[in-house]
Amino acid sequence: MSIRVWDYQREYEEYRDEILAAVDKVFSSGRLILGESVKNFEKEFASYCGAANGVGVNSGTDALFLGLKALDIGPGDEVITVSNTAVPTVAAIVSTGATPTFVDVDPDSCLMDVRKLEDVLTDRTKCVLPVHLYGQCADMDVINLYAQAHHLKVLDDCAQSAGALYKGRRCGSLGDVAAFSFYPTKILGAYGDGGMVVSDAPDITDRVRSLRMYGMSGEYYAGEHGYNSRLDEVQAEILLTKMEHVERWIERRRELANEYGRRLVGSGLRLPQEAEGNYHTYYVYVVRHRLRDWIIEELMKRDIFVNVSYPYPIHTMRAYNYLGYKSGDLPVTEDLTNTVFSLPMYPTLSDEEQNTICDALEDILS
Numbered sequence: 222m223s224i225r226v227w228d229y230q231r232e233y234e235e236y237r238d239e240i241l242a243a244v245d246k247v248f249s250s251g252r253l254i255l256g257e258s259v260k261n262f263e264k265e266f267a268s269y270c271g272a273a274n275g276v277g278v279n280s281g282t283d284a285l286f287l288g289l290k291a292l293d294i295g296p297g298d299e300v301i302t303v304s305n306t307a308v309p310t311v312a313a314i315v316s317t318g319a320t321p322t323f324v325d326v327d328p329d330s331c332l333m334d335v336r337k338l339e340d341v342l343t344d345r346t347k348c349v350l351p352v353h354l355y356g357q358c359a360d361m362d363v364i365n366l367y368a369q370a371h372h373l374k375v376l377d378d379c380a381q382s383a384g385a386l387y388k389g390r391r392c393g394s395l396g397d398v399a400a401f402s403f404y405p406t407k408i409l410g411a412y413g414d415g416g417m418v419v420s421d422a423p424d425i426t427d428r429v430r431s432l433r434m435y436g437m438s439g440e441y442y443a444g445e446h447g448y449n450s451r452l453d454e455v456q457a458e459i460l461l462t463k464m465e466h467v468e469r470w471i472e473r474r475r476e477l478a479n480e481y482g483r484r485l486v487g488s489g490l491r492l493p494q495e496a497e498g499n500y501h502t503y504y505v506y507v508v509r510h511r512l513r514d515w516i517i518e519e520l521m522k523r524d525i526f527v528n529v530s531y532p533y534p535i536h537t538m539r540a541y542n543y544l545g546y547k548s549g550d551l552p553v554t555e556d557l558t559n560t561v562f563s564l565p566m567y568p569t570l571s572d573e574e575q576n577t578i579c580d581a582l583e584d585i586l587s
C-alpha cells in the first residue's frame with residue numbers, strides 16, 4: 222500500500238455528491254462570474270476569520286499582490302518578510318515594484334523572528350509581511366506593536382493558516398490586511414485556484430474589488446490601472462460547501478499531529494511545537510533531521526512519500542540574486558532547507574496508515 226504525501230481524491234469520493242451539487246448549482250444558475258456564490262462565500266469566509274470584509278481573487282499570490290497594492294505599496298518601498306516561505310510571498314512583493322527585506326526565523330517556531338525586525342528597518346520600510354507558515358501564527362502582538370511604533374502596515378500571509386487561532390483570535394483578523402490561498406492542498410482547498418483578501422477596512426477591500434476587475438468601480442470605466450483576478454463562481458460554491466466541514470477537518474489534523482507527537486517523541490526527529498497562545502492547524506507536519514535525504518529514501522523504499530517545503534532558501538535563488546543576499550545571511554532559514562520534511566497530513570489519512578508511517582520511521586531511526 223502506497224501512502225501519499227497528500228491526497229484529495231479520497232475527499233472527493235467522500236463528498237462527491239455535495240461537490241457535484243455545488244458545481245451543478247452554478248452551472249444551472251445562469252451566472253458563471255462574480256455572482257451570488259462569490260458574494261456568499263466572501264461573506265462567510267470573512268466572518269469565519271472574524272473580519273468585516275472579504276474579496277475573492279484568483280489565487281493566494283494575487284491576494285498578496287492586490288492586498289499590497291491596496292496598501293499603496295510600490296516602487297521605492299521596502300517590505301519586511303521572511304525567506305522561509307513559499308516563493309509566491311516574495312514574488313507578490315516584487316510584482317508591486319517594492320523590495321523585500323528578509324529577517325531570519327525563530328529556530329523553534331520557524332516563523333518570523335520578531336527580535337530581528339530592528340535589524341532591517343530603514344526609512345523606506347512601509348510594511349511588515351509575516352507568514353503564518355505550516356499552520357500557526359507568527360507572534361502578531363509584537364509585530365503589530367512594532368508596526369504601530371514605526372507607522373508600518375501589516376499584511377499577513379495566511380495561505381497556510383486558515384482556521385488558526387492566535388491568543389483566541391482567528392488569523393485573518395490579526396493585521397491590517399490578510400491574504401488567503403485556496404490552492405487545492407490548503408486547509409480549505411478549492412478544486413482549482415482561488416484566494417481571498419480579508420480586512421476590516423472597507424477602503425482596502427473596495428480597492429481590491431476594483432483592482433481584481435480591471436481597476437473598474439463602475440461599469441466599463443477604469444478609475445485606475447487594474448487586473449483580472451476574480452474567484453470564479455464554481456470554486457466559490459465548492460468552497461462554501463467545504464466550509465461546513467473545515468473545523469472538523471482541522472480537529473482531525475490536530476488529532477493526527479498529536480499521534481505523530483506521541484509516537485515519534487524520542488525518535489531523533491525534531492518535532493513541531495505549538496507556540497504559546499496558538500491553535501495550530503497543522504497544514505503540514507514538519508519534522509527535522511540532519512539525515513533528512515537518507516530518511517526520505519528509506520521511506521520511499523517502503524512506499525511512503527513525504528515532501529520538503531522548502532528545499533531552497535529564496536534569498537539565494539537566482540531570481541532574487543539582485544537583492545544582494547548571500548549564503549550565510551539567514552542561518553536558521555538556510556539550516557531548515559537542509560533538514561525539514563513533512564509527513565503525510567490530511568484529514569482522510571487513516572489511523573492504520575499513520576501507524577505504518579510511524580512504524581517505518583521507528584525502524585529507520587532505530
Ligand SMILES: Cc1ncc(COP(=O)(O)O)c(C=O)c1O
Pocket residue numbers: 280281282283306307309310352354378380381401402403404414415416
Ligand atoms: C505561504 C504561501 N504564500 C502564498 C502562497 C500562494 O498561494 P497560491 O498558490 O494560491 O497563489 C502559498 C501557496 O502556494 C503559500 O504557501
